[in-house]
Amino acid sequence: xxxxxxxxxxxxxxxxxxxxxxxxxxxxxxxxxxxxxxxxxxxxxxxxxxxxxxxxxxxxxxxxxxxxxxxxxxxxxxxxxxxxxxxxxxxxxxxxxxxxxxxxxxxxxxxxxxxxxxxxxxxxxxxxxxxxxxxxxxxxxxxxxxxxxxxxxxxxxxxxxxxxxxxxxxxxxxxxxxxxxxxxxxxxxxxxxxxxxxxxxxxxxx
Amino acid sequence: xxxxxxxxxxxxxxxxxxxxxxxxxxxxxxxxxxxxxxxxxxxxxxxxxxxxxxxxxxxxxxxxxxxxxxxxxxxxxxxxxxxxxxxxxxxxxxxxxxxxxxxxxxxxxxxxxxxxxxxxxxxxxxxxxxxxxxxxxxxxxxxxxxxxxxxxxxxxxxxxxxxxxxxxxxxxxxxxxxxxxxxxxxxxxxxxxxxxxxxxxxxxxxxxxxxxxxxxxxxxxxxxxxxxxxxxxxxxxxxxxxxxxxxxxxxxxxxxxxxxxxxxxxxxxxxxxxxxxxxxxxxxxxxxxxxxxxxxxxxxxxxxxxxxxxxxxxxxxxxxxxxxxxxxxxxxxxxxxxxxxxxxxxxxxxxxxxxxxxxxxxxxxxxxxxxxxxxxxxxxxxxxxxxxxxxxxxxxxxxxxxxxxxxxxxxxxxxxxxxxxxxxxxxxxxxxxxxxxxxxxxxxxxxxxxxxxxxxxxxxxxxxxxxxxxxxxxxxxxxxxxxxxxxxxxxxxxxxxxxxxxxxxxxxxxxxxxxxxxxxxxxxxxxxxxxxxxxxxxxxxxxxxxxxxx
Numbered sequence: 001x002x003x004x005x006x007x008x009x010x011x012x013x014x015x016x017x018x019x020x021x022x023x024x025x026x027x028x029x030x031x032x033x034x035x036x037x038x039x040x041x042x043x044x045x046x047x048x049x050x051x052x053x054x055x056x057x058x059x060x061x062x063x064x065x066x067x068x069x070x071x072x073x074x075x076x077x078x079x080x081x082x083x084x085x086x087x088x089x090x091x092x093x094x095x096x097x098x099x100x101x102x103x104x105x106x107x108x109x110x111x112x113x114x115x116x117x118x119x120x121x122x123x124x125x126x127x128x129x130x131x132x133x134x135x136x137x138x139x140x141x142x143x144x145x146x147x148x149x150x151x152x153x154x155x156x157x158x159x160x161x162x163x164x165x166x167x168x169x170x171x172x173x174x175x176x177x178x179x180x181x182x183x184x185x186x187x188x189x190x191x192x193x194x195x196x197x198x199x200x201x202x203x204x205x206x
Numbered sequence: 207x208x209x210x211x212x213x214x215x216x217x218x219x220x221x222x223x224x225x226x227x228x229x230x231x232x233x234x235x236x237x238x239x240x241x242x243x244x245x246x247x248x249x250x251x252x253x254x255x256x257x258x259x260x261x262x263x264x265x266x267x268x269x270x271x272x273x274x275x276x277x278x279x280x281x282x283x284x285x286x287x288x289x290x291x292x293x294x295x296x297x298x299x300x301x302x303x304x305x306x307x308x309x310x311x312x313x314x315x316x317x318x319x320x321x322x323x324x325x326x327x328x329x330x331x332x333x334x335x336x337x338x339x340x341x342x343x344x345x346x347x348x349x350x351x352x353x354x355x356x357x358x359x360x361x362x363x364x365x366x367x368x369x370x371x372x373x374x375x376x377x378x379x380x381x382x383x384x385x386x387x388x389x390x391x392x393x394x395x396x397x398x399x400x401x402x403x404x405x406x407x408x409x410x411x412x413x414x415x416x417x418x419x420x421x422x423x424x425x426x427x428x429x430x431x432x433x434x435x436x437x438x439x440x441x442x443x444x445x446x447x448x449x450x451x452x453x454x455x456x457x458x459x460x461x462x463x464x465x466x467x468x469x470x471x472x473x474x475x476x477x478x479x480x481x482x483x484x485x486x487x488x489x490x491x492x493x494x495x496x497x498x499x500x501x502x503x504x505x506x507x508x509x510x511x512x513x514x515x516x517x518x519x520x521x522x523x524x525x526x527x528x529x530x531x532x533x534x535x536x537x538x539x540x541x542x543x544x545x546x547x548x549x550x551x552x553x554x555x556x557x558x559x560x561x562x563x564x565x566x567x568x569x570x571x572x573x574x575x576x577x578x579x580x581x582x583x584x585x586x587x588x589x590x591x592x593x594x595x596x597x598x599x600x601x602x603x604x605x606x607x608x609x610x611x612x613x614x615x616x617x618x619x620x621x622x623x624x625x626x627x628x629x630x631x632x633x634x635x636x637x638x639x640x641x642x643x644x645x646x647x648x649x650x651x652x653x654x655x656x657x658x659x660x661x662x663x664x665x666x667x668x669x670x671x672x673x674x675x676x677x678x679x680x681x682x683x684x685x686x687x688x689x690x691x692x693x694x695x696x697x698x699x700x701x702x703x704x705x706x707x708x709x710x711x712x713x714x715x716x717x718x719x720x721x722x723x724x725x726x727x728x729x730x731x732x733x734x735x736x737x738x739x740x741x742x743x744x745x746x747x748x749x750x751x752x753x754x755x756x
Contacts, residue, residue, distance in 0.1 A: 001618075023528050027319050027320070027394075027395070029394075029395050030319045030320075030390050030395070032388050033393075033394060034319060034320060034323075034386055034387075034390045035365065036321075036418065037386045037389050037390060038382075038383075040420060040421070041382050041385070041386070041420045041421070041423065041424045042423040042424065043421070043424075044420075044421050044423075044425055045424035045425070045428050046428065046429055047424075047425070048424060048425035048427075048428035048458055048461070049428045049432075052429075052432065052443070052454050052458060054456075055451065055454050056443075056450070056451060056454065056458070059451055060449070065449065068287070134435075134439060134441060135439065135441050135442070137442075137448075137449060138442060138443070138448070138449045138450055141435070141441040141442065142443070144543045145431070145435065145441075149431075165665060
């Protein structure tokens with residue numbers, strides 16, 4: 001009896017040891033699933049804001065309210081084209097790493113980063129030249145909140161891409177068998193892109 | 207313990223229990239069991255704080271005059287009471303507390319899918335709670351836990367309201383992260399041989415809860431951000447004088463806050479489904495019905511929010527839609543209640559504290575559910591809108607429902623969590639005091655409401671004075687009832703009788719490991735030999751005899 005207790009004690013010490021040495025690593029296969037589940041909740045955040053926008057709009061007597069300056073379409077149009085095509089570019093990075101082409105993946109990532117940065121620069125330029133402010137009227141407020149929230153997500157996406165780029169410079173960090181970082185940045189970027197398409201249609205076109 | 211039914215003997219049953227050193231509960235531990243207990247203890251402290259606020263509210267209402275606190279502070283008292291109880295007590299206790307502790311153990315996993323994310327989710331609730339408590343020093347929010355604009359954007363307590371918004375955003379983030387973790391864990395980390403229909407019902411309930419939290423919480427976050435802009439920057443999303451629409455806030459708010467009701471009650475349904483079978487030695491009646499009804503509540507729960515807005519200028523056709531959807535929720539809920547009662551019927555009941563609280567839950571929740579059906583029908587709702595009838599209803603659901611369920615769960619799993627038994631005698635005293643106090647406090651409020659006493663007022667018509675006095679006495683009994691529990695829990699945790707691995711002879715997987723479980727839960731792999739509720743053949747005859755005798 002005494003002996004068996006001693007054995008079980010050793011086993012549990014081993015268990016503690018295993019528990020410390022693995023450092024509670026997160027389940028590697030589940031990370032993509034987790035990210036997609038999280039993005040569903042992000043999607044609901046934008047869904048709520050879009051729904052609020054549509055309700056404001058449907059209740060208002062005129063939309064946008066009288067006296068709101070017209071939105072320029074040229075710059076955001078170009079911006080949209082850049083952002084949408086960057087989704088294809090980042091997809092190339094994802095495909096490249098799956099074929100173990102690290103250099104190519106890095107280049108595609110760099111291209112995506114530049115395109116995203118241009119998008120943000122364009123948005124800042126647009127903000128500076130708009131003739132209404134955050135509190136001008138309801139349309140202006142929703143415009144800034146929606147585009148601002150999206151811009152924030154683009155910046156988060158850019159941070160992800162930048163950190164993946166820096167890490168990929170470490171030889172062997174990403175390969176055809178280990179590429180969660182690249183996949184995650186790519187999935188996130190597609191999400192940001194989809195949100196922008198809806199947003200562009202709602203705010204500028206319809 | 208003459209009954210010889212023993213669950214699967216896993217390799218770690220009888221393993222040396224591992225006491226978690228006390229200081230680990232104050233660290234950023236990533237062990238799901240530590241995080242679960244951290245959630246339970248912190249949220250229970252907020253329960254005591256929220257209870258103190260409620261007692262102050264009730265003492266103020268003992269007499270018709272506003273004589274204890276000034277009316278402005280009274281508004282803060284009930285605002286903070288509601289906020290603390292919902293966001294810092296029930297939601298974190300049932301999802302973060304029980305969910306984190308039990309889900310991996312029940313599905314045979316070593317930990318949650320994302321342990322570090324889990325720790326982050328818990329530690330977000332601490333600053334949220336501290337901020338909210340700190341706001342008492344700068345003038346706390348006083349616009350009700352719903353914070354309806356335009357009142358909440360024109361309030362004098364700007365700082366307090368802003369802190370309130372920040373605090374809600376923090377707990378909201380926490381619950382989204384937790385929901386992601388639960389969904390991935392339950393979906394992907396079940397042990398070999400456990401399919402969806404052989405996992406314990408608590409896991410089904412957590413799945414439904416997490417889906418709700420995942421879909422609804424972000425919408426609240428959006429509403430909070432817009433409200434914050436209105437409050438601090440001067441936009442006019444919800445301010446009608448600036449062209450905004452306060453009803454949009456109500457839609458966004460209730461799109462979260464109605465499902466939040468199910469976030470608070472679904473895990474408790476799960477707890478009750480786990481507590482009743484082992485304490486009545488019977489398989490749960492209608493496993494699949496209970497599992498599906500959780501998912502049905504989850505689906506319906508997302509389409510009933512506007513029943514809080516029957517008087518907010520909602521058009522008639524919409525009121526009918528939301529009324530029908532709301533009344534439909536009674537169907538899956540009724541299925542559950544029926545299944546529990548059928549499980550109890552003819553069982554060998556062991557009337558100890560977990561089962562007492564579970565049966566207290568069923569009876570009280572039933573009353574709350576029935577008054578909910580009344581409120582769900584628009585004509586009645588319009589009549590008793592913003593009266594004490596509403597207060598009575600949701601306290602029957604949230605106190606008689608959630609809190610009773612949490613207590614049932616605490617008594618049931620305390621031996622597993624701490625390795626010690628709770629004292630049964632004081633458990634029964636606790637139950638009796640809580641049960642009497644609860645009905646004495648909230649029962650008479652139905653009458654008050656039907657007679658027309660409005661909620662959220664410090665002064666009221668003297669004709670309501672006698673009944674209010676009864677409610678206040680009940681509230682004081684209720685406040686006192688926590689004393690035996692706290693003493694019992696603290697004493698038993700250190701000095702209680704040693705708990706065996708499986709004190710209730712239960713069959714779910716968490717009872718096959720040691721009490722308390724070792725790090726990473728099992729030595730070797732957990733073994734799944736029976737279904738979670740196979741209280742099989744040897745009891746069948748007993749049951750039939752009991753049924754025949756009745």
